[in-house]
Every structure is written in C-alpha cells, then in structure tokens.
Amino acid sequence: MIFLDYERIEHHKHMISDKKRTLAFKKAIEKAVKNKIVVDIGAGTGILSFFAAKTAKKVYAIERTDVIEVAKKLAKENNIDNIIFIHADSDEAVLPEKCDVIISECIGYFALQENMLSDLIRFRRKWLKPDGIVIPDKIRLYISLVDSKKHFDDKINIRRNYGLSLKTLEDISLNSNYPCKIKAKEIVSNIALVKEIDLLKDDEINFNEKLILQCQKNSTIYGLCGFFDAHLYNNISLSNKPGIETHWKQQYFPVLPINAKNNEVFELGIKADLQKSLVDFSWNLKGNIYTTKNGIRLKEKLIRDSVVFILIKDSKFLAEKRKSADSLMPNKIVIPGGHIERNESMEDALKREIFEELNVKANDFKFLGRFLFDAGSEIMILNYFLCRQWKGKIKPKEAEELIWIGKNELDKFSYDIDRQALNLIDFTKDS
16 A cells, blocks of 8 residues: 555645645635745645745655645746745655744544644644744534434445455454545434544544444434534635535444434444554444444554655665565665654654664655555665665675665566555656
C-alpha cells in the first residue's frame, strides 16, 4: 500500500471543487492573515497559499510531494511572488523565522485519518509564535447510532459464498471502518460529542471515551456514524454532518445488527490510538468489541515508523545485504534504513541511522514517498528519502555487506516496495 494519493491531481481537483470547503477556508484566511507571516502545511496545489498571499506579508508553502511543482506553476500563472515553496515533510521543514499563522487542511472523514493533525501540532510547537493562530483551531468529533442495512450489506455482507463459509472475511470487515455517505434520516439517536481537539493548545489527541446514546425510534442498529465540525476562524466553520453536502463522506463503524426500541439507552465505548502515520480505532456496543487492529491488518502487529535512505553514486544505488541473524529480513538485499525512535523527528532519525548504518554524515535529503510494508512481525511505515551528498567513507556497520546496484538491475532487490520507491526518482535531476 502506498500513501501517494496526494500526488494524483484528481484528488486536489476534487477538494478544490468543494465550494463549501474552499470558500470557508478562503473567508477565514482573508480575515486572519493581513500583514502576517503565514505557513501552509500540506499546501498541495497551493490554493490556500494563494488566498493568503493576497494580504499576507509572506507565505511559506510546505508540501512533501511533487505536486508542489504544480503549485509553483500556478503561482507564476497568477503573478503571485510572495510565496516561498518548501519541498519537504512538515517535520523536516526549516524556516528562517517563526510564523503568525498556520494554515492546514488536515481533516479526514472523522478528522483523524492519516494522523495529519499530529503533524500540525508538532509543527505548531516548533514554529508558531506565542500569540499566533491556527486555521482550523478547534475540531470536534461526533458520533451517533445508524440504521442503514444498505451500508452494512455493502461493507460487511458477502452476497455470494459459492457454498463456502466466509465468516472470517466478514469478521475482518466488521473490525474495519469505512467512508460512506450516510443520510440524515439514517441517524437514529442523539449525537454525542466524542472529543474536542484544540489545535492551539493540545499536545495529545488520543482518546478513550464512554458515551451514552439514546435511540429515538424503533430501529435496527447497523453501526455508528462519525463526523466532525471544524472551527476555522471567528464565526467560520466547516462540518461533514449527515445532510451537509461536501466532498467529505462520513466514517461508518459497523456493528452486528441490534434491534433497538424507542428511548432505549446504549453505552458506547470508543477509543483512538494515534501513531505516527496511522490511527487505530476500537469501539464496543452491547457487549461486542471491535478494533481495527483485527480488521484489514488481519492481526495485531507493532507499527513502526522508519526512514529509508537512497544513496546514489554513478547512477547506482547503495543496497545492503542483511545478516542471516536479522529478525526482520534475514539475508535480504534492501535499501538501508532504520526505525524512528519515540519523540524523534524524521530529520534526526535520518542523520542518526545513516551514521549508525553506513558510518557517514549527511544533511541533504529529498523526500520521495511513504509506503506501508508488512514485514511479518511488524508493519513498517517506510519514509523514503534521496541523499545526494554525504561526508565520510561508507562502510557497513550493521549489515553483512554493501552493494552498489544499477538502475537496470532493480530485480536484485528482495522487495518490490524498494523497486517502487526507486522508480519515483527523476534521473534527469538526481543522477
């Protein structure tokens, strides 16, 4: 699985075409940024940066994918010259000054998808002035009971079993959550506030809540509907509450069907465990416990964020052969890398790991892409970086041996995921 959706121009066009979303951000930005130093995190095609540039003193547009090249062309096309584009992950971006305003359209269906809010919080702690503002500054998460056999059948039931028992597949599907267009009439309980996230003050987003939901008519409960309300600035807000049309869907958490009576009260437990790039949800209702750890990942595994560094010399890539005693990839030929330690930034992890693995020091990195890789005993989130320059003599410190592999010899790598990452390199620039 590859996290390169934001490379696809269709994704950005879809967001820009959402008038409610784009105009709400436009109004908030225009009110908040006059004569301010502004940073747009995850700038994409630069639309929010362009709104800010009209009245801001200066705008820094940070984008980790190559869609930043589109943003640069659009800025030139619109004669906008007060934006400084930074091609980097927000964790790695270095600014010459602190900012007055942070803008980030960092909201998923239930606000937390891909854990972009944590990226924003880390950036705020490092770069926002004490009296600065964030757009959005507050996000509220809500949940309610849903009566929709259609969503349950679409996501959980397998209509044709060909004479086989497929209960295992249905169990895995039940322990997953899905973006769905849920209708207002399918909401059959009160709407409960799960969590209010203050992006100016909070450092922790994880939650573990007990909520009371009361059915408001005789119904069959097929799941839960999660949605958000985002306060942008002053009286400007956005929501994907059922009945409000935006490009966002709602988040559907399935449960085994429950026949419920009018006024019947249910206690819901819901938990979010945010890791660096993923979010695990758990929810329980009427004695049944569901968790995404038993969903599409099939079984609970440790999730580890890692950095992977691609060194190039004479159009060849540096690879390492792992030791036979290696617990994850014995005897495999891979691109060197290592885990990001707790509370360590990617930049710090890159510098530490490249020295520990290869005995060299390097500061010049370009982010290439982020991939999800099931390594067996753990799931690895691989953040690939290209390194053009380093100091010191390369030698293996932890691997069996180091090997230089040509760009026409990629089949020597043990894993297709390394080959996919290498194919992202533009050799007209980087060889």
